[in-house]
Amino acid sequence: MSSAKSSKSVCVVGAGALGLTTALKLARRGFDVTVVERASGIGGLADAWRVGDITWDRHYHVTLLSDSHTRTLAEEIGIGDRFDWRETRTGFYSESKLYSMSNSVEFLKFPPLRFLDKIRLGFTIFYCARIKNWRRLEKVTVGDWLTRWSGKRTFESMWLPLLKSKLGDNYRDTSAAFIWATINRMYAARRSGLKKEMFGYVRGGYATFNDALGRALDAAGVRLQTGVAVKSVVPLDAGVSVTTQRESGLVEESKFDHVVMTVQTPVTAALVPNLSDTEKRRLNDIRYMGVVCASVLLKKPLGGYYVTNITDPGFPFTGVIEMTALVDADQVDGHHLVYLPKYVSSDDPLLKASDEDIKASFLQGLFRMYPQLTEEDVEAFRISRVSHVMALPTIDYSTKVPGVATSLSGVSVVTSAQIVNGTLNVNETIALAERSLPELIKRIDASSATHINEEAHELSATG
Ligand SMILES: Cc1cc2nc3c(=O)[nH]c(=O)nc-3n(C[C@H](O)[C@H](O)[C@H](O)COP(=O)(O)OP(=O)(O)OC[C@H]3O[C@@H](n4cnc5c(N)ncnc54)[C@H](O)[C@@H]3O)c2cc1C
Known part of the structure; x- marks a missing residue:
């Protein structure tokens, strides 16, 4: 990790949970950080x-009691005491009726499944939650794996509608690591000693979270530009040029020592033309x-x-x-x-x-x-x-994911697609930002430091 104060300038592209957390962590380590966000506010999917x-x-x-990364960040930004926790109930709409499936007794009574099917279903969940080596589950489709353990009838009447509800027909190409990650998220709190999973939310919703994050970024000296879309990221002899466009149409160019792309992978492929063809293909191949x-x-x-x-x-x-x-x-x-x-x-x-x-x-x-x-x-x-x-966590997904480093010394990628053994949620996103930090800092420290925080200059006004 970088120890001394660094004046290296870093542009973080995207102000979702990932970009905001990354920006905060970098600023607190002394980097001069600017976040550029296309939307008019911050928060991305969690706005x-x-x-x-x-x-x-x-x-x-929803936040789970076991979402330790989200809760720690909430403490850091001063809203740790703003969570409300509840025991919630889960329903199933099956054969034109609503059933409660909120505890084991209700599960055992659930009429649409026969007793033996329930035993197999319960065993599948229990067994899945205990698998340590999730990588072997990446080799088999979720449909094949669930059919093997729960049986064809239970798969078709129970698992298939649930898979389709999250994945549509893409479930056919999704690996069993998906169900492993989903079941493990639900089991996490029980593992930590709690009998029941508690669901929580921040009072005021994610607006409270994003506002507090915005204030923390401000206090850490991060410049936040919203309503500004990044149009291209091009390496220079020294530093990286970032071309942006405001909602008004105004096009500007700024220079930074390093750029961190936190957007979805095809967006990075489109915005960084100097990436190699292989890198672009890898980014575009993620479904x-x-x-x-x-x-x-x-x-x-x-x-x-x-x-x-x-x-x-x-x-x-x-x-x-x-x-x-x-x-x-x-x-x-x-x-x-x-x-x-x-x-x-x-x-x-x-x-x-x-x-x-x-x-x-x-x-x-x-x-x-x-x-x-x-x-x-x-x-x-x-x-x-x-x-x-x-x-989409396809077969052998973890071998297809791009890393933080790119062939361009001034450009790094930290993207939610790098969550390989978890489901997409804010907690995993913050965890990703944290574990990417050491490599990111190494790369930023190694990138050239000629242009520091140079003022943006106007290229053209098209709007
Ligand atoms: C329906 C739904 C339900 C969810 N439920 C939960 C839940 O219950 N609990 C939970 O923890 N998580 C939940 N999530 C997931 C959570 O919202 C995400 O994990 C998290 O917000 C992802 O953050 P991110 O920063 O990776 O991506 P994003 O939030 O997508 O951020 C990317 C940002 O980049 C910006 N951007 C894109 N292109 C450009 C450009 N050219 N220039 C500048 N900026 C650009 C986008 O506008 C966006 O703000 C849910 C998500 C959805 C969609």
């Missing part, structure tokens, strides 16, 4: 927006899942389950997240906030469907599941579409 007259997360977010996620503000509660998994076919969304089964009503002015996510491939036509079409089909599905609801109960409906959310 907040308005639905009706409330502000809450654009995508549903991503996208999401269409509706925030729905209701007058009435639903079933009281934080997550309701759907095993019946024919629903336009892949699960129901009743946020207000976790979050206190006073946080959302007494409304009921529900998310309807549909995970899709990054090129799925649904990502381009109109708001009206998505709203009509999603509400139809919601009313089918909860016949007590009508149009009258819907106070607001807003749709988020993101084409690149999560890198």
Whole structure:
């Protein structure tokens, strides 16, 4: 790690959880850091927006009691005491009925599965949670692995709808490491001695988290540029040139000693033209899942389950997240906030469907599941579409992932695609930022230091 104060200038591209954490850690080690973010605010996938007259997360977010990296960062930025913790319930919508599946007794009573199927299902989860060498699970598809341990019937009636709900048809190419990571995240708290998993949220939602992170960055001397899209990153004889474009159309060029790309891998391939063809291919070959996620503000509660998994076919969304089964009503002015996510491939036509079409089909599905609801109960409906959310853990994924180093001494990559044995969540993202730091600092220290914090100069104004 770098010890002495360094005046090396670093540009971090992207102000999601990864870029913000990386920037904070670098600034606290003495680097002169600028974060450049295309959106008008910070937080990336974990940002907040308005639905009706409330502000809450654009995508549903829960923190687990075992999310130690998130909780430590929250302490560091002064909001460690702002978490509320709850025991939540999980529902299953199966054969046109809602079932609670929140404990072992309910699991044993779950009618859609026969007794023997339940034993095999329970054993699969128990066994999976105890596997240490996750790399061997990368060699087999999740479908084959689950069928082997749970049996064909349980796979088709239980696992398949759940896999499809998170992966769409991409489940066919996903390795069993995915289910290992998912089960291990849910088991983490129990391993640490707790009998039950507790779910939590920061009061005020991720807006509280991002605001506190913004203040910590400011205090550490980080310059934060929002509404500024990076257009290209080109190495110079000394340092790296970063061309950006503001929302107004203004194009500028700045020079830094080092640039850290925290964006999704195809974005890095497109923004850094001097990477080798092999590097670009590696970045572009990573397959991503996208999401269409509706925030729905209701007058009435639903079933009281934080997550309701759907095993019946024919629903336009892949699960129901009743946020207000976790979050206190006073946080959302007494409304009921529900998310309807549909995970899709990054090129799925649904990502381009109109708001009206998505709203009509999603509400139809919601009313089918909860016949007590009508149009009258819907106070607001807003749709988020993101084409690149999560890198798909395909067969032998860990051997395909790009490292931090690139062939360009002034450019490094720290991206969520480098999470190889975990699920995509803020805790893993912060952990990634932390473990990438030693290599990043070595590379920054080794990069040339001619242009330090040179003022941006205007190239052209196109807007
Ligand atoms: C539907 C959904 C539900 C989730 N639920 C949970 C949950 O319950 N718990 C949990 O812990 N996590 C959850 N997550 C995951 C969590 O949001 C992510 O792990 C985390 O936010 C990823 O951060 P990131 O910085 O890697 O990526 P991002 O947040 O995608 O950040 C990348 C940033 O780069 C910016 N950018 C892109 N191109 C450019 C450019 N050219 N110039 C400048 N900036 C650029 C983007 O605007 C973005 O802000 C959820 C995610 C989704 C989508």
